[in-house]
Amino acid sequence: MLRFLVRRVLFGILVLWVVTVVVFAxxxxxxxxxxxxxxxxxxxxxxxxxxxxxxxxDRPVYVQYGSFVWNLLHGNLGYSYxxxxxxxxxxxSRLPVTASLALGAAVLWLLIGxxxxxxxxxRPRSLEDRAATVFALTFYSMPPFLLGLVLLYxxxxxxxxxxxxxxxxxxxxxxxxxxxxWAQHLLLPWITLALVTSVTYIRLTRGSMLDVLGxxxxxxxxxKGLGELRVIVVHALRxxxxxxxxQFGVDLATLLGGAIVTEQVFGLPGLGQLSVQSVTNQxxxxxxxxxxxxxxxxxxxxxxxxxxxxxxxxxxxxS
Amino acid sequence: xxxxxLQVRDLRVTFSTPDGPLQAVRGVDFDLPAGTVMxxxxxxxxxxxxxxxxxxxLTQGAQVSGQALFEGRDLLAMxxxxxxxxxxxxxxxxxxxxxxxxxxxxxxxxxxxxxxRAHEPVSRAxxxxxxxxxxxxxxxxxxxxxxxxxxxxxxxxxxxxxxxAMALALRPRLLIADEPTTALDVTVQSQILDLLRRLQAELxxxxxxxxxDLGVIAEMAHEVLVMYAGQVVERAxxxxxxxxxxHPYTRGLxxxxxxxxxxxxxxxAPGRAGSAQRQRLRPIAGQPPSLIRVxxxxxxxxxxxxxxxxxxxxxxxxxxxxxxxSHESACWLPPEAVGLGAEADxxxxxxxxxxxxxxxEAGWGAA
Ligand SMILES: Nc1ncnc2c1ncn2[C@@H]1O[C@H](COP(=O)(O)OP(=O)(O)OP(=O)(O)O)[C@@H](O)[C@H]1O
Ligand SMILES: [Mg+2]
Numbered sequence: 001m002l003r004f005l006v007r008r009v010l011f012g013i014l015v016l017w018v019v020t021v022v023v024f025a026x027x028x029x030x031x032x033x034x035x036x037x038x039x040x041x042x043x044x045x046x047x048x049x050x051x052x053x054x055x056x057x058d059r060p061v062y063v064q065y066g067s068f069v070w071n072l073l074h075g076n077l078g079y080s081y082x083x084x085x086x087x088x089x090x091x092x093s094r095l096p097v098t099a100s101l102a103l104g105a106a107v108l109w110l111l112i113g114x115x116x117x118x119x120x121x122x123r124p125r126s127l128e129d130r131a132a133t134v135f136a137l138t139f140y141s142m143p144p145f146l147l148g149l150v151l152l153y154x155x156x157x158x159x160x161x162x163x164x165x166x167x168x169x170x171x172x173x174x175x176x177x178x179x180x181x182w183a184q185h186l187l188l189p190w191i192t193l194a195l196v197t198s199v200t201y202i203r204l205t206r207g208s209m210l211d212v213l214g215x216x217x218x219x220x221x222x223x224k225g226l227g228e229l230r231v232i233v234v235h236a237l238r239x240x241x242x243x244x245x246x247q248f249g250v251d252l253a254t255l256l257g258g259a260i261v262t263e264q265v266f267g268l269p270g271l272g273q274l275s276v277q278s279v280t281n282q283x284x285x286x287x288x289x290x291x292x293x294x295x296x297x298x299x300x301x302x303x304x305x306x307x308x309x310x311x312x313x314x315x316x317x318x319s
Numbered sequence: 320x321x322x323x324x325l326q327v328r329d330l331r332v333t334f335s336t337p338d339g340p341l342q343a344v345r346g347v348d349f350d351l352p353a354g355t356v357m358x359x360x361x362x363x364x365x366x367x368x369x370x371x372x373x374x375x376x377l378t379q380g381a382q383v384s385g386q387a388l389f390e391g392r393d394l395l396a397m398x399x400x401x402x403x404x405x406x407x408x409x410x411x412x413x414x415x416x417x418x419x420x421x422x423x424x425x426x427x428x429x430x431x432x433x434x435x436r437a438h439e440p441v442s443r444a445x446x447x448x449x450x451x452x453x454x455x456x457x458x459x460x461x462x463x464x465x466x467x468x469x470x471x472x473x474x475x476x477x478x479x480x481x482x483x484a485m486a487l488a489l490r491p492r493l494l495i496a497d498e499p500t501t502a503l504d505v506t507v508q509s510q511i512l513d514l515l516r517r518l519q520a521e522l523x524x525x526x527x528x529x530x531x532d533l534g535v536i537a538e539m540a541h542e543v544l545v546m547y548a549g550q551v552v553e554r555a556x557x558x559x560x561x562x563x564x565x566h567p568y569t570r571g572l573x574x575x576x577x578x579x580x581x582x583x584x585x586x587x588a589p590g591r592a593g594s595a596q597r598q599r600l601r602p603i604a605g606q607p608p609s610l611i612r613v614x615x616x617x618x619x620x621x622x623x624x625x626x627x628x629x630x631x632x633x634x635x636x637x638x639x640x641x642x643x644x645s646h647e648s649a650c651w652l653p654p655e656a657v658g659l660g661a662e663a664d665x666x667x668x669x670x671x672x673x674x675x676x677x678x679x680e681a682g683w684g685a686a
């Protein structure tokens with residue numbers, strides 16, 4: 001188990017190193033000269049050269065890469081071209097928003113997906129099962145921005161007109177400041193992201209549960225005189241979760257895509273919004289910062305999923 | 320005579336399938352006295368497992384009718400909650416493949432303790448202590464240590480011992496073992512059978528052993544039920560089944576045993592014989608009938624070498640073929656047409672010949 005973990009961590013470090021090389025190459029080969037961008041259109045060649053020297057762009061490539069990695073290891077990602085702020089600070093200020101969005105949505109979609117999936121599998125071809133299929137098909141074919149707008153219209157706009165002001169229409173309140181406001185602001189984004197993502201989990205859980213419920217050890221559990229709830233949760237779901245955990249690892253990796261759209265629709269000042277803005281502004285240090293941060297998250301998430309997988313299945317753990 | 324521990328009456332189980340209703344069990348009756356061992360044999364698909372699972376209330380999505388009186392109460396008429404109290408505690412079951420029948424993600428000690436705690440309000444520590452005792456009882460070395468292992472860390476035979484330990488955790492009155500040795504190596508098979516026999520004697524419980532191999536129950540069963548196409552076609556004390564089989568199907572099963580051990584004079588020894596000797600030598604010709612379209616008359620008639628006219632028309636019912644009624648057979652051949660070997664077959668052929676000429680006089684109306 002320890003060796004397995006060490007191997008995974010070393011591999012993760014390798015992946016991150018490749019990411020820094022790729023990112024640096026893009027930065028270096030960028031079609032726009034950052035020095036000219038910063039100095040402004042009217043700057044004299046001398047000013048541009050001075051800026052270039054300040055940025056260290058006149059040094060050899062390997063020196064630039066070395067100092068890039070060195071700074072990176074010290075948590076220094078440089079300064080945003082557009083905001084007078086260190087990139088690290090900028091990212092850290094946006095992180096809680098995206099983390100709140102992602103974690104809340106993940107909890108919700110796991111509850112919805114696994115819950116409905118189990119209900120559908122326990123009575124295949126029943127009314128519940130059919131309802132689950134309709135639910136899944138509805139949200140499977142719906143793009144998140146459309147769902148977000150529909151939810152905004154129905155639950156924010158129409159309810160506000162009707163005098164119910166529970167759901168917030170946009171913006172963000174930190175959890176530490178006002179927990180209820182935090183939840184109110186995030187509820188619609190959570191639902192949007194969770195509904196769209198839960199579809200995969202419903203189908204995955206249903207299929208996996210149906211397989212497991214046909215296993216001999218489920219028959220054994222019933223022959224022991226256990227209650228049906230215990231058979232389904234303790235015996236069947238425990239095994240059925242393995243593919244769900246794997247999928248969860250994949251989805252954590254692609255969460256950024258969902259976060260970008262959702263943060264745009266609901267005006268959440270998170271990392272997704274920041275990355276869209278920095279792309280429009282050609283704010284390279286911020287783009288690099290977000291890419292590296294997300295690569296880091298993905299690597300960590302995948303290690304966590306592997307560990308969770310091993311915890312769930314002793315055959316993985318002990319081999 | 321004391322009432323039987325388990326009385327099954329006219330048990331019928333029908334599954335609905337895309338091709339129509341499948342009659343897996345078609346009117347099974349038997350009595351199992353407390354503390355006795357019953358063997359149930361029959362080819363694959365004859366309804367042995369479905370019968371046993373239905374008694375335990377474990378067949379799902381099937382139409383079930385009939386009675387299964389256990390200690391005087393009908394298991395099939397009980398509420399689900401009452402059934403659960405019986406299941407595991409009063410009637411326990413051991414299945415064919417111990418690897419797939421144990422949960423791969425839980426330690427064996429946990430799985431045994433779960434069984435105990437599902438029925439008795441004991442502490443975790445107490446359940447664990449009893450699990451260690453049970454593992455020792457079924458002959459697992461170093462039970463203290465092995466209790467925290469997972470099923471995949473045991474060998475096949477040891478896994479089946481774990482299954483047996485779990486089944487016996489609450490000292491059930493009835494243990495149903497559905498092909499407990501089929502998935503195991505030949506050398507291990509006899510060890511498991513010895514263990515079952517020892518535990519049956521020690522604990523005094525009734526045991527039903529389901530198998531498609533008459534050799535498995537040769538040393539153990541007091542009575543043997545032979546099943547074919549969802550029905551009991553012959554029921555007799557063990558010796559009668561082996562030496563004086565009546566039904567041509569039972570005869571076929573015995574003939575299919577290895578010649579050296581299967582013929583009269585020596586009982587087939589379970590497991591003791593080498594694997595080569597245990598292979599089927601002469602399987603019964605033909606296929607079991609479809610349970611969706613069961614042939615009219617006797618279900619065995621398309622494969623029976625002694626078929627008579629009446630066999631194609633009327634289904635035979637179980638009737639005594641000996642004086643005290645302990646041996647019953649569902650066959651139109653006369654009661655004296657019992658036994659194995661050329662002489663017995665000649666008697667059967669003679670009876671069948673006359674049955675074909677004078678169908679009205681054949682069978683039991685005349686007996
Ligand atoms: N859940 C089910 N749905 C439909 N048909 C079933 C179901 N379970 C069993 N059957 C059918 O019922 C018949 C009897 O099956 P059963 O498992 O009792 O046979 P068996 O005598 O135990 O045979 P084996 O030696 O193969 O275990 C078979 O034809 C089987 O296909
Ligand atoms: Mg079976």
